Amino acid sequence: MTDQAMARAQRRSGVDGLAPLARRAEGVVLPLGALAAGLALFGLLLLALGKSPVEFYALVYKAGFGTAFSWANTLSRAAPLLFAALCVALPARLGLVVIGGEGAIVLGGTATGALGVWLGGVPPALALPLMAAAGAAVGALWIGAVGALRHYRGVNETIASLLMAYIGIALMNHLIEGPLRDPASLNKPSTAPLPDALRVGDIPGMDVHWGLVVALVCCVLTWVLIERTTWGFAARIAGDNVRAAQVQGLPVGRLILGFTALGGAFAGLAGFFEVAAVQGSANASLAAGYGYTGILIAFLARQNPLAVIPVALLLAGFEASSGLVQRRMDLPDATILVLKAVVFVVILVSDTLYGRFRLFAPERWRRS
């Protein structure tokens, strides 16, 4: 090979070295751009109402990420959001839009609270794993049922899961106001408080409970499952084209059941930590809307379990800032809900931009 040819080959590989980077950049640059556009659009709405967007976002930053205290608040809220987002992202890999994680959260929490009271005298090393397993199992059954209905009966999973969420919340209300109610809980019906030994503590040196660590580990493990195992590979094929997967002999039914049940188990764990680490008993505060925020997080993260982590932190910061922003700027309590919804719409609109930019498509770089 002549020197000239070698130099040419090197130059070309320099360009080609950028190619995989450019392909990956599309999935990062477009969501970030859409997020910025959504925040800007909400800023315009604030301007139209005569409020200062700069003050708004400065307050959100301060209350969500500005101090050690606000970080503790944000990180505590991130744990259930991470679990809830996994409950959307896992079925999404099979092409299913499951939006009823809220039902699995409240029932997982109720199961945790009920079992914890019953296991009062059992050593925590045994009782806590049992409670976590109960919460996860109830969540897995609840969302797994949605997967089963989809696969065996062809029931639309989006509508079914949201109906199941309404039913789950009604069931929780029935249980905590009826059979499981602690007679001492007067104003706020709850199950009996968990014994102190059965509470999940904080991470040493932080004002954040262990649920955050477990949630982060679950995100990483889910990523490994989807990206690095044959099960995940099969699920991605089935998500792209069910018929092709069936022709290949992939166990589509078992994949759907497994992925929806696993997602539901994560949502159930969110309920476990809300009861065992935050509330101390199962009560109506379990239906705090984490399941619905999880939908937005999963879509913003493009259903990638690792990308879910930074997005969940951002959204947790928004939620943590909600009270301060409303008080300081005299805004209604639905302000953060509107912000989330505007960002959600813009993110979905940005789906239309994929494949439109030559910058992200190396095979089209040399043309013209």
Add this chain to the structure above:
Amino acid sequence: MTDLGLWAVPVAILGGAIRVSTPFLFVSLGEVLTERAGRINLGLEGTLVFGAMAGYAVAYESGSAWAGVLAAALAGVIFGLLHGLICSLPKVNDIAIGIALMLLGTGLAFFFGTPYVQPVAPRLPAIDLGFWSGIPQVQAALTVNVLFLAGIALALGMAWMLRATRVGLILRVVGDSTDAARAMGLRPNAIRIGATAAGGAFAGVAGAYLSLFYPGAWSQGVSSGQGLMAVALVIFARWNPLNCVWAALLFGGAGALGPALQSVGLSEGYYLYYAAPYVLTLGVLIATSSPNRATAGAPGELSITK
């Protein structure tokens, strides 16, 4: 007052069915229109809540309940247009957009609705169809709102339109095959946007009924998922406007079960009766879906049945 004993329960359920069914009827008729054109709008729940707020606010400010209904319909058109326009972009998922608009409609309604939680707006008038009866419960049950009758007329009109008119034919062609519609020189996206906007108007009116007649006040809990259940109801009704009337009455009856039992002093397990409409919806979905996806009567271009 005449003591009806246990007869009070079926009478209360009948009255409740008529009262509770109207929002189901309007939302499901709107969704039939949208889905017959080949799109699904899951966001009608958000449209309904925003319509409830807009209708109540305008009725309060103007002093006219009918101005409120009109405003709610206009708000519904705007949400429908938004859904229709966004879904006309390539690669955008209509189900996900519906979820996002559900959040947006609810969020904006709560955002702008805070000042209207306290004031009292004028109510929609009702027609007393129970005048022949001497029993107060029967009279109460048969006090029917004008919008319920309008909904039935609308269902009849839509059934006729879909079967016998040019507009109906165009809608059905667009819903069954985009390619066939293009070959006929139609513009599928424009027609779908129109159908979604009209469907949104119906959902807005349903919201106005909630806040201006029954329960008759604006609050953040004004809807208990009627907008979503109505979408499921459309599958049950096989995309037929006349079936929507029966389905809406059935769902209204299920929704009235809890309050009816409470009225005779049975309050045990209140929350379980409260869940009855959701359980019924789910049961109906399971019974009417089929695993091989080829649901009878479904428009061919509909994403949920493909």
